[in-house]
Amino acid sequence: MSDAITAQLDQDVRGISPLRASWLRFSRNRLAVASCGVMALICLMCFALPLCFPFTGNDADFANLSAPVNLASIHPFGTDDLGRDLFLRTLEGGRMSLLLGFFGAIVSVVVSVCYGAVAGYLGGKIDALMMRTVDVLLSTPFMFLVILINLMLGRTNASLFLAVVIGLWLTPSIIARSQAVSLRNREFIYAARAGGMSSAQIIVQHVIPNSVNVVIVYSSLLVLEAILTESFLSFLGLGIQPPNASWGTLIAEGAQQLESDPRLLILPGAFLALTLLSLNYITDGLRDAFDPNDR
Amino acid sequence: MQGVPTLFALATVTFFIMRIAPGGPFSGNRQLPKAILENMKRSFHLDEPIWQQFARFLWNALQFDFGPSMMYRDYSVARLIVDGATVSMEIGLAAMLVATVVGVGLGTAGAVRRNTSVDYACGFVAVIGLAVPIFVIGPLLQLVVGLQWKLLPIAGWDGTWRYKVLPIIVLALPNIGYIARLMRGSMIEVLRADYIRTARAKGLGARLVLWRHAFGSAILPVVAYLGPATAITVTGSVVIEQVFQIPGIGRYFVTGAINRDYTLVMGVTLFYGTIIIVANALTDIVQALLDPRIRHE
Amino acid sequence: MTDKCADLPVLSVKHLSIYFGGRGHAGLQVVNNVSFEVRAGEIVGIVGESGSGKSQILLSIMGLLPDGGRAAGSVRLLGREILGLPQSDLDGLRGAAMSMVFQDPMTCLTPHLRISRQMTEVLVRHRGMTERAALSAAVRMLELVQIPDARHRIQFYPHEFSGGMRQRVMVATSLLCRPAVLLADEPTTALDVTIQAQLLKLFADIAAEFGTAILIVTHDFGVVSELCDRIVVLYGGAVMETGLAPDIISDPQHPYTRGLLAAMPGLHQTPGTQLFTIPGQILPGANRPGCPFCQRCTDKIPVCATERPVLRAGSGRHIACHVAGRAEVVA
Numbered sequence: 001m002s003d004a005i006t007a008q009l010d011q012d013v014r015g016i017s018p019l020r021a022s023w024l025r026f027s028r029n030r031l032a033v034a035s036c037g038v039m040a041l042i043c044l045m046c047f048a049l050p051l052c053f054p055f056t057g058n059d060a061d062f063a064n065l066s067a068p069v070n071l072a073s074i075h076p077f078g079t080d081d082l083g084r085d086l087f088l089r090t091l092e093g094g095r096m097s098l099l100l101g102f103f104g105a106i107v108s109v110v111v112s113v114c115y116g117a118v119a120g121y122l123g124g125k126i127d128a129l130m131m132r133t134v135d136v137l138l139s140t141p142f143m144f145l146v147i148l149i150n151l152m153l154g155r156t157n158a159s160l161f162l163a164v165v166i167g168l169w170l171t172p173s174i175i176a177r178s179q180a181v182s183l184r185n186r187e188f189i190y191a192a193r194a195g196g197m198s199s200a201q202i203i204v205q206h207v208i209p210n211s212v213n214v215v216i217v218y219s220s221l222l223v224l225e226a227i228l229t230e231s232f233l234s235f236l237g238l239g240i241q242p243p244n245a246s247w248g249t250l251i252a253e254g255a256q257q258l259e260s261d262p263r264l265l266i267l268p269g270a271f272l273a274l275t276l277l278s279l280n281y282i283t284d285g286l287r288d289a290f291d292p293n294d295r
Numbered sequence: 296m297q298g299v300p301t302l303f304a305l306a307t308v309t310f311f312i313m314r315i316a317p318g319g320p321f322s323g324n325r326q327l328p329k330a331i332l333e334n335m336k337r338s339f340h341l342d343e344p345i346w347q348q349f350a351r352f353l354w355n356a357l358q359f360d361f362g363p364s365m366m367y368r369d370y371s372v373a374r375l376i377v378d379g380a381t382v383s384m385e386i387g388l389a390a391m392l393v394a395t396v397v398g399v400g401l402g403t404a405g406a407v408r409r410n411t412s413v414d415y416a417c418g419f420v421a422v423i424g425l426a427v428p429i430f431v432i433g434p435l436l437q438l439v440v441g442l443q444w445k446l447l448p449i450a451g452w453d454g455t456w457r458y459k460v461l462p463i464i465v466l467a468l469p470n471i472g473y474i475a476r477l478m479r480g481s482m483i484e485v486l487r488a489d490y491i492r493t494a495r496a497k498g499l500g501a502r503l504v505l506w507r508h509a510f511g512s513a514i515l516p517v518v519a520y521l522g523p524a525t526a527i528t529v530t531g532s533v534v535i536e537q538v539f540q541i542p543g544i545g546r547y548f549v550t551g552a553i554n555r556d557y558t559l560v561m562g563v564t565l566f567y568g569t570i571i572i573v574a575n576a577l578t579d580i581v582q583a584l585l586d587p588r589i590r591h592e
Numbered sequence: 593m594t595d596k597c598a599d600l601p602v603l604s605v606k607h608l609s610i611y612f613g614g615r616g617h618a619g620l621q622v623v624n625n626v627s628f629e630v631r632a633g634e635i636v637g638i639v640g641e642s643g644s645g646k647s648q649i650l651l652s653i654m655g656l657l658p659d660g661g662r663a664a665g666s667v668r669l670l671g672r673e674i675l676g677l678p679q680s681d682l683d684g685l686r687g688a689a690m691s692m693v694f695q696d697p698m699t700c701l702t703p704h705l706r707i708s709r710q711m712t713e714v715l716v717r718h719r720g721m722t723e724r725a726a727l728s729a730a731v732r733m734l735e736l737v738q739i740p741d742a743r744h745r746i747q748f749y750p751h752e753f754s755g756g757m758r759q760r761v762m763v764a765t766s767l768l769c770r771p772a773v774l775l776a777d778e779p780t781t782a783l784d785v786t787i788q789a790q791l792l793k794l795f796a797d798i799a800a801e802f803g804t805a806i807l808i809v810t811h812d813f814g815v816v817s818e819l820c821d822r823i824v825v826l827y828g829g830a831v832m833e834t835g836l837a838p839d840i841i842s843d844p845q846h847p848y849t850r851g852l853l854a855a856m857p858g859l860h861q862t863p864g865t866q867l868f869t870i871p872g873q874i875l876p877g878a879n880r881p882g883c884p885f886c887q888r889c890t891d892k893i894p895v896c897a898t899e900r901p902v903l904r905a906g907s908g909r910h911i912a913c914h915v916a917g918r919a920e921v922v923a
Contacts, residue, residue, distance in 0.1 A: 139575075140305070141530040141567050143545070147552040148309075151316035228428060235430045236537060236549065248430075255434040255538065258449075262438050269431040276426040489699040496654055496694075497714050497765070498686030501679070507713070511704040586704060587749040 025289040032285025035278035042275055046094035057089035058243060066261070077267060081260070089250060090267045096246040097227050097272070104164040104226035105219055111165065112173035113215055117207040119173075120180025122199065131177065138170050150238055160239045164229045168222055172215045179211045217290045224279035231272055247272040298572035305568045306356065306561070310349055313557055320365040320555045339365060339558070352561060361562035366554050372562035379544030380566060382452070386541065387529040389463045391521065394470030399517060401471065402478025406486060406513075407505065417475060424472030433465045433538035450540040462539045466532075470524060474517055482513040515586055522578025526571040600671065601629035602805040603653070603690075603773045608665035608675075610648050610657065610829070619662070622648055623829040624884075626665075630773065630805040635795065637816040637837070638809045639852065640826035646809045647695075649826075650775045653807075654692055655682040670772055688718040691766035695778040697758035701750035707761055708746045714768045733764040737794060756787035763794060767802070774798065776808040780815060792819050813856045817841050825849050828884030830900075835909025845909070845916045847891045883914065891915045 026032060055061070060083040067079040077087040119130040137145070146163045153159035183189060183206070192202050227247075233239035234248025235255075242249070247268045254265030320339075321332055336342050339362070340351060355361065361372035398421075405417035440461060441449030452458050485491065486509055494508040533545030544563060551559035583590045610623035623645040630636045638646045652663035655677065667675040669690060674682065686692075694700045702710060711733070712726035721729070727746070734742035737760040750758060759779060766774060776795070780788040796819055799806050810816060816823055816837060823840050825833045825848065833846040844850045854868035872888040883889070886896045893915055901912040 136304075139301075139571060141527070141571070143531055143533060143549070144309075144564065144567065147549065148312055148316075151312070151318075151552065151555075154317075232428060232430065232534065236533065238549075251430060251434070255430070255437075258434055258438055259442060265431075265434050265438070269427075269435065273427040273431055276428070277422065280422060280426045489694060489696060490702040492656060493694060493700045493762070494702065495656055496686055496692045497717075498683040498688060499713060499717055500683050503713070503717070507709075508702045508705070512702070588703060588751050 022289045026285050029285040029288065031281050032289075035281035035285070038274065038278040039282065042094065042271065042278070043098060046091045046098055050088055050091050050095070053085070053088050055085070055088075057084060057092040057245070060084055069263070078263060080264060086263055086267055089245065090247070090271055093245045093247045093250045093268055094271055094275075096240060096244060097230055097248070098275075100161065100164065100230045100240075100246070101223045101227035104161065104168060104230070105222035107161075107165050108168040108222050108226070109172065109212070109215055109219055112169040112171075113176045113208055113211050115169070116173040116176025116178075117180045117203050117211050120177040120211075121184055121203050121207045123181070123184065127177075131174070134170050134173060137166070142167055146233060146238060155238065155241060157240060157244065160230065160233055163233060163238075164226050167229050168225055172218055172222065175218065176211045176215050179214045180207050183207055183210055217286050218283075220279055220286055221283045224276055224283060227272070227275060227279070298569070298576070301572060302565060302568045306353070306565055307349075309561060309564045310352060311345075313555070313560060314345060316555070318555050320557055341557075356561070356565060361565075362558045364551070364556055364559045366551060366556040366559060372558050375547055375559065376544060376562050376566050379542065379547050382541060383532040383536070383543035383545060384529055386459065386462050386466060386535065386543065387525065387532055389459070390466035391470060391525045391528055393463060394467040394474055395517070395521065397467070398471045398474025399478050399514065401475040402480075402517075403482055403505075403510075403513075405475065405479040406482035409483065414479075417479070421472040421475040421479075424468040424470070425476070426472075427468075429465050429469060430534055430538055432468055433461070433535065436461055436465060437538075450538070452539075452541050458539075458541075462535050462541060465538070466528060466535050470528065473524070474520065477516050477520055478513065481516045482509060485509045485513040488512070511585065515582065518581055518585060519578060522574040522581075523571075526574040529570055530567045601631050601668075602670060603630040603807065604666075604668040605629070605649070605653070606666040606668075608649065608652065608663060608667065610645065610652055610661060610663045612661050619660075621829065623652075623663075626824075626826070626829070626831055628824050628831070628834065630807050632772070632805050633799050633803040634822065635799050635806040635808060635820045636822045636824065637820035638807070638824045638826055639811065639813060639816055641811055644826045645829035646826050647777050650692065650777050650807070650809055653775060654686060654690065655679065656692075684718075687714050687766075687771075688769040689771055690773040690775065691769070691771040692775040692777065693759070693762050693766050693779045696782045697755050697762055698782065700762060701758055703750055705749075706746075707748055707750065707753075710750075711746070711761075711765050711768060714765060718769050730764070730768065733768055734761070736767075737761075737764045738790075739764070756783050756791070759783060759787075759791060760794070763791070763798075767798065767804075770802060771804065773805045773807065776806065778810055779808065781810070781812070788815075795819060813841070813852055825852070830884050831903055831910070831912060832885065833909060833911045833913075834903075839908045845906070846911055846913050847889050847916065848885045851888075851890075883912075889915075 050056070061067075061075070061079060062083050064075055064079050065083045066081050067073070067075050067083075069078050070076070075085045075087070077085075077090075079085055080089075115130065119127045145166055149159045149163050149166065153162065189202060189206060192206055197205070230239055230246060231248030231251065234246050235252045237252070240246040240249050250268035251265060251272065254262075254268060257264050319341075321327070321335060327335075333342070340348055343351075352361075359373055361376075364370050364372050364375055367375065401417040401420060405414040405421075408414050437449040440446050447457055447460055449461075488509075491504060491509055494504045499507075531545070532541075532543050533549050535541065536543040536546045544566070547559060548563040548567075550556075551563065606627045608623060608626045609621060611619040611621050613619040626649060628636065628638075638649065640646045648657065648661065651657050652661070652675070653667050653669075655674070657663060663675055665675065666673060669685065674685065677685075701707070708727060708730065711730035712721075712723055715721045715726035715729055716723065719726075731742050731746055734746060739745060739757060739760055745753075750761075753761065759782075763779070774795075779795075780791050783791065792815060795806055795808065798804050808815070808820065820837045823834060823837050824831055825840070825846065827848050833840060833844070833849045840849060841853065844853050848870070851868070851870040855870060857867055870888055871890075882897045882899060883892075883901050886892055889896065895914050899914070901914050903910045903912045906916075
């Protein structure tokens with residue numbers, strides 16, 4: 001029975017702070033820990049390994065056009081018809097995807113927490129207006145927003161980044177707002193107000209720091225969604241523009257040349273899938289660890 | 296009926312953002328003489344004051360008339376929408392149907408045989424569907440089923456089932472993943488409920504307890520998900536259309552927007568808005584049918 | 593029921609122990625070696641604090657222990673051993689020969705099914721009745737438990753009933769097949785006091801009219817004193833004292849029973865005086881050495897901490913205490 005198991009668990013974690021108890025639960029989730037390892041490995045490969053090659057992913061090796069897979073050679077997974085190293089191109093594309101993913105997630109967290117904190121703390125009409133805006137944006141087709149941004153800013157990497165953030169910040173902002181609403185009536189906020197702090201000071205010093213922890217559990221999900229959104233838009237040609245490449249653009253190229261060389265699709269596709277899979281398990285692990293009642 | 300103001304707001308915002316955005320529908324045709332350009336603008340009423348254009352658009356839109364497309368000049372926007380939407384909705388709705396049946400099945404199996412190999416297998420299928428994007432799965436299936444096994448055509452469209460199978464499967468996969476998870480979680484929750492214990496105490500047998508007493512409550516979150524998800528699947532059809540070269544509405548929308556095809560974008564936007572509103576309304580109705588507590592209110 | 597049957601216990605529980613988690617006897621033991629019998633038309637009350645394992649006893653009789661729970665010992669229903677029967681065999685008995693009413697009527701009815709369906713399915717399943725015949729039988733049963741306008745209300749959904757009404761529906765459903773035993777787990781705890789009294793009377797009527805053996809679990813001595821013929825006082829998963837209800841209530845001998853009765857607010861209570869409380873709280877696990885009540889007992893002697901008292905006969909009851917029996921001898 002669950003009571004018995006809870007009692008057992010309580011004995012194990014007695015005298016440990018809730019945060020440490022959560023980390024303990026997370027570290028017992030083997031799938032999540034392994035996924036963290038895979039993620040670390042992928043990041044290491046994408047950021048460090050390209051430095052070990054004497055050439056870049058855009059350099060053509062005319063001596064080795066369409067080289068086959070040969071793990072012992074300088075081109076371990078071969079080259080494309082222009083003599084570019086496939087493995088290196090995938091790693092460099094991954095660098096772009098991961099950077100965009102992490103920064104997109106960080107910016108989304110910051111934006112959503114600030115927005116939610118302001119709306120939730122101030123309340124009233126401002127809150128209603130701000131959250132109604134979120135509702136409207138949530139019910140608009142995402143492609144439509146992306147295209148509007150593209151129309152306004154042109155097809156640049158900046159508009160891609162903006163599109164990623166716009167797609168991501170909405171849901172966490174709702175979570176941050178409800179946290180801010182619950183904080184509004186807490187004693188330490190009353191104390192701060194009685195001490196003469198302005199609303200802006202209270203939001204910056206009390207509400208935002210206390211809202212971040214609620215959203216941070218969702219951060220790995222945001223990284224996942226940012227990477228997915230980026231690659232999805234790049235696949236459609238609305239994202240990363242040449243000469244830069246990301247997993248999305250590489251997959252789009254690979255899908256075009258499916259018949260002549262499936263490696264072009266499989267290599268970046270496998271990296272992207274593995275990344276998303278790991279992030280997915282990490283997200284699950286975090287949610288189970290921090291929110292055990294959710295399951 | 297609450298949808299009407301939403302649609303109006305959507306139309307207004309889109310209309311003016313399209314006009315504010317740099318570039319115009321004919322800026323690609325730089326080689327055209329000025330006189331011809333002026334002539335074309337006049338034929339689309341682009342020389343009128345913007346408020347007049349907006350009023351004209353609203354009036355015509357009420358009659359499902361968006362004028363001719365600026366890019367595909369031989370076609371009316373209404374015609375393009377009807378043709379494209381038929382294809383996109385067929386694929387999208389079929390995919391959602393497949394996803395619901397398979398996802399609910401996997402989720403239920405996982406919940407009933409929790410922490411067994413059945414559960415893990417269902418969970419793995421769900422995770423694959425969730426984590427591997429359709430623009431990776433799609434080309435991979437084209438490669439294996441189309442090129443290696445030569446079972447189905449890899450891309451294209453002639454309206455026959457052979458061209459529909461792969462897109463439907465690919466589009467269903469992420470939804471299978473999500474629905475399976477949702478169903479598993481909700482079924483586990485429901486199976487712990489007191490009324491399930493009551494039903495077991497009545498000696499009804501495992502099958503009757505599951506399908507009569509647990510299923511009706513466990514399916515509710517899935518129903519709530521289905522409406523918005525169907526809208527997203529239909530309005531986000533551009534990826535699947537790109538991968539499989541399907542003449543759906545999504546590609547018209549994207550290329551139209553990129554080429555500033557004002558009339559086409561306005562038409563498709565309103566169509567998408569309608570789909571979302573209808574899907575949400577249908578969800579509310581079905582939820583009320585399934586849950587007497589909602590119906591009561 | 594013939595007289596011969598009336599002599600035989602309808603439900604006989606012998607040496608019942610319940611464990612959670614672990615294997616064999618390794619897990620947490622919540623019930624230790626509990627035995628009692630219920631005869632036709634008799635109402636037996638199991639009394640104890642929450643955590644004493646009393647609900648688990650009922651669930652193990654029904655074969656409905658939650659995952660990870662195991663029962664050992666013997667449970668005989670009408671002479672047939674039913675502990676450890678496969679679920680498919682138990683399904684033939686549950687709802688028919690034995691049925692159960694749960695504590696919280698607000699959560700124990702399926703929200704998306706009409707009351708009619710939730711009642712008729714029992715008759716369709718166990719008696720092979722048609723939906724139509726089952727419906728009229730169900731309406732009659734609702735009338736019997738005094739639901740006004742039953743013919744109309746049977747088509748309601750659970751949320752359209754009040755808590756007391758729902759509990760009546762639960763009782764009516766459990767009686768549909770005229771079970772030999774009715775198990776009730778805190779059936780009145782979640783209800784208003786006036787509704788409680790009506791429901792208790794209903795249980796008394798059922799036992800008298802149908803000859804149903806009723807086993808009722810409660811933490812409320814008030815319920816027991818009003819309703820029960822015999823009492824089993826449970827503490828820490830073990831029987832402390834058992835006997836006829838009037839005997840035990842008028843003359844409680846076990847220190848725990850005395851504590852429970854003293855902690856009950858009564859009419860004799862002088863306003864303004866504090867209610868008696870038993871110090872400490874119940875500890876999980878029924879397999880420690882010594883008396884389970886030892887830590888909280890005010891009368892304990894050294895042997896209480898080391899040796900588990902066995903249940904033995906004494907002045908019209910059975911009692912498990914090192915002190916209660918001896919004190920009489922000394923005095």
